[in-house]
Amino acid sequence: MTLAPSASSERTLVPAPMGRDAQIAAKILGEAGIEATVCCDLSHLIGELRREAGLALIVEEVLHDQDYGDLSRWIETQPAWSDFPIVILAQRGGGLERNPAAGRFSQVLGNVVFLERPFHPTTLVSVVQTALRGRRRQYEARERLETLRAAVERQKKDQTHLRLLINELNHRVKNTLATVQSIVTQTLRSGGAPLATRDTLTSRIVALSKAHDVLTDEQWSGADLAQIAAQAAQPFRMGLGEARISLKGPPVRVPPKTAIAVALALHELATNAVKYGALSTSEGWVDFSWDLAAGGDEPDELIATWRECGGPRVTPPTRAGFGTRLIERGLAADLNGEVSIAYPPDGVVCTIRARLDPDQDTEPLVVPPRTRSARRAVEPVSEGRPATA
Numbered sequence: 606m607t608l609a610p611s612a613s614s615e616r617t618l619v620p621a622p623m624g625r626d627a628q629i630a631a632k633i634l635g636e637a638g639i640e641a642t643v644c645c646d647l648s649h650l651i652g653e654l655r656r657e658a659g660l661a662l663i664v665e666e667v668l669h670d671q672d673y674g675d676l677s678r679w680i681e682t683q684p685a686w687s688d689f690p691i692v693i694l695a696q697r698g699g700g701l702e703r704n705p706a707a708g709r710f711s712q713v714l715g716n717v718v719f720l721e722r723p724f725h726p727t728t729l730v731s732v733v734q735t736a737l738r739g740r741r742r743q744y745e746a747r748e749r750l751e752t753l754r755a756a757v758e759r760q761k762k763d764q765t766h767l768r769l770l771i772n773e774l775n776h777r778v779k780n781t782l783a784t785v786q787s788i789v790t791q792t793l794r795s796g797g798a799p800l801a802t803r804d805t806l807t808s809r810i811v812a813l814s815k816a817h818d819v820l821t822d823e824q825w826s827g828a829d830l831a832q833i834a835a836q837a838a839q840p841f842r843m844g845l846g847e848a849r850i851s852l853k854g855p856p857v858r859v860p861p862k863t864a865i866a867v868a869l870a871l872h873e874l875a876t877n878a879v880k881y882g883a884l885s886t887s888e889g890w891v892d893f894s895w896d897l898a899a900g901g902d903e904p905d906e907l908i909a910t911w912r913e914c915g916g917p918r919v920t921p922p923t924r925a926g927f928g929t930r931l932i933e934r935g936l937a938a939d940l941n942g943e944v945s946i947a948y949p950p951d952g953v954v955c956t957i958r959a960r961l962d963p964d965q966d967t968e969p970l971v972v973p974p975r976t977r978s979a980r981r982a983v984e985p986v987s988e989g990r991p992a993t994a
């Protein structure tokens with residue numbers, strides 16, 4: 606690929622008819638330091654064009670005597686950057702108005718300039734130099750296009766590489782979580798840890814892994830909040846029935862960090878509800894609902910509420926465990942928002958407010974096709990009963 610104009614790319618091609626005008630023109634150009642290649646006819650000229658040229662200088666009679674169909678096809682199919690200049694040495698008094706053929710040449714040959722004979726040598730040289738200057742601009746455009754094309758190619762390659770890396774990473778994260786779960790379970794079992802502790806730990810790892818699954822399926826471009834909530838509630842709904850945990854809200858796409866944080870928080874809230882709250886009795890239920898508050902110039906705000914009803918009478922706790930700390934501190938920090946847990950007598954209420962910045966990382970990072978059979982979310986290792994904290 607030649608990017609810089611070479612000597613051949615600036616040649617003036619001059620097809621020589623029977624008369625002497627072409628030779629004279631070529632001689633004048635040569636004396637002005639402009640390389641001219643004399644061609645015996647138009648097909649020779651087209652052959653030379655394939656080796657590149659700056660312009661063609663054609664005596665009008667050549668176009669009358671010879672078939673210029675191939676030349677016009679070459680002009681038609683030239684690349685987007687190219688607008689090959691042609692100078693036609695017109696017959697005396699052959700202005701466009703008196704010479705309909707000249708108008709046709711313009712139409713089929715494109716970038717055409719007419720120079721009426723007899724011409725002054727200086728006029729010819731300046732017309733050719735102007736055409737060459739235009740041609741050089743076209744070469745510059747070609748060079749820029751080539752650079753751009755190479756950059757796009759490079760970027761495509763980089764993206765493919767990145768996708769491969771991310772797919773590999775997803776695969777490894779899943780397997781690592783599975784390994785961690787297995788190590789934890791085996792170690793706690795052989796260390797004689799209580800079943801409840803083993804289950805608590807396992808269920809937390811499973812909750813994390815399932816949130817990763819949703820995000821991997823969505824190519825880490827973010828996730829639908831309803832899907833994240835359903836995934837987190839699913840193990841609890843399975844044991845207690847769908848109606849005991851209602852999930853309600855408009856479609857909201859949340860960035861990956863928010864999705865993971867919300868999934869883990871919901872897991873802790875549901876676990877606590879089973880242990881102490883509305884889901885610890887057969888009558889109680891939970892509503893998890895969310896909505897968006899349009900922020901005008903500010904990012905939209907997500908407001909989500911976990912509300913327990915119909916459970917045992919609640920008394921505010923005197924100690925905070927992992928669940929409270931994860932929700933009140935970890936979640937708030939990850940969401941760049943506020944989280945509060947209230948303990949009114951008729952049921953725990955947890956309110957989450959998070960700003961959803963549209964500029965957050967929501968571009969797809971991985972390609973959907975799964976090239977490897979990555980393991981699905983870590984499945985709970987059954988320890989005899991549903992996980993509770």
Ligand SMILES: Nc1ncnc2c1ncn2[C@@H]1O[C@H](COP(=O)(O)OP(=O)(O)OP(=O)(O)O)[C@@H](O)[C@H]1O
Nearest residue numbers: 877878881882919922924925926927928929953994
């Ligand atoms: N839904 C609820 N209803 C009534 N009381 C609750 C509820 N959730 C939490 N609590 C009270 O708040 C306390 C703190 O909860 P937290 O989740 O922080 O710790 P934990 O569940 O006791 O232990 P951990 O979460 O570390 O396994 C609980 O011990 C309980 O007294």
Ligand SMILES: [Mg+2]
Nearest residue numbers: 877926928994
């Ligand atoms: Mg807890």
